[in-house]
Amino acid sequence: MIRPSITGKVSEVFSSIQGEGLYTGARQIFIRLYGCNLKCAFCDTNMPGYEKYTPEELCDMILKFERNYHSVSITGGEPLMQKDFVKEALKLLKKEGIKTYLETNGILYKELSEVIDYLDIIAMDFKLPTSGKHDEYWDEHREFLKIASKKEVFVKCIVCLSTHHEDMEEVITLIKDSGKDIPLIIQPNTFELSQRLIDKAKACQDSLFNVSSDVRIIPQVHKYLLVH
Numbered sequence: 001m002i003r004p005s006i007t008g009k010v011s012e013v014f015s016s017i018q019g020e021g022l023y024t025g026a027r028q029i030f031i032r033l034y035g036c037n038l039k040c041a042f043c044d045t046n047m048p049g050y051e052k053y054t055p056e057e058l059c060d061m062i063l064k065f066e067r068n069y070h071s072v073s074i075t076g077g078e079p080l081m082q083k084d085f086v087k088e089a090l091k092l093l094k095k096e097g098i099k100t101y102l103e104t105n106g107i108l109y110k111e112l113s114e115v116i117d118y119l120d121i122i123a124m125d126f127k128l129p130t131s132g133k134h135d136e137y138w139d140e141h142r143e144f145l146k147i148a149s150k151k152e153v154f155v156k157c158i159v160c161l162s163t164h165h166e167d168m169e170e171v172i173t174l175i176k177d178s179g180k181d182i183p184l185i186i187q188p189n190t191f192e193l194s195q196r197l198i199d200k201a202k203a204c205q206d207s208l209f210n211v212s213s214d215v216r217i218i219p220q221v222h223k224y225l226l227v228h
Helices: 055-063 078-096 109-118 137-150 166-179 195-208 221-225
Strands: 008-017 027-033 051-053 072-076 100-106 119-125 152-159 184-188 216-217
Touching: 008 055, 008 072, 008 078, 008 216, 008 221, 027 055, 051 055, 055 078, 072 078, 072 166, 078 100, 078 109, 100 109, 137 166, 137 216, 152 166, 152 195, 166 195, 184 195, 195 216
Parallel strands: 027 072, 072 100, 100 119, 119 152, 152 184, 184 216
Antiparallel strands: 008 027, 008 051
16 A cells, blocks of 8 residues: 655745744744644734645755755744654755754644654743743643753743743743753743833843853844844
8 A cells, every 4th residue: 555645734935034042043944834732822923824745845845945044944833733744854854964943832742752863953932821821831841851852952931021930930940850051042022022021031031040051031033134
């Protein structure tokens, strides 16, 4: 029996500047996959539709870009919702010597365990419940971080005016439990930028210096550069 080809739901593929996290300013090729398992209050990603691609078709598209980029970012939505497609696409990209970068909400740790071997960098969110107005995912984050720590990983927390101090205490606990000196990025909510929010981000930064030697406050830079 011939196995049917795996296909993935791809919203868009484009070249741009990374506007968030540790690699802010780096040129990347972005593969935005359709669908997410969360509905965060601050979400700014609009995905009106998608086209279906096989891993081979997607890799061929990436190879058409000039090699002037740092890495290929698999983003979303939540890419690990399409774990089988992501795994096969990552395999092909690695064969071409392309550095791979996963942007994820840090919840689907079982799926991560199946693709971790083909990743170079993991940009992991800690989804603070009082920021995103969703359920708590501390246990999932703990398991995810254990696996992600096998590769280069940094963590991003979006801080809002609604963010409670208790959430940051949980972040401190998770980082301590990991036993790693993991870079932490505090990202002020773009929709609420104000002196009050920056002061709150700075207070969060102060509390996190005890568990990481690299704690930075970085807004969504691409919004200021007016790029995709």
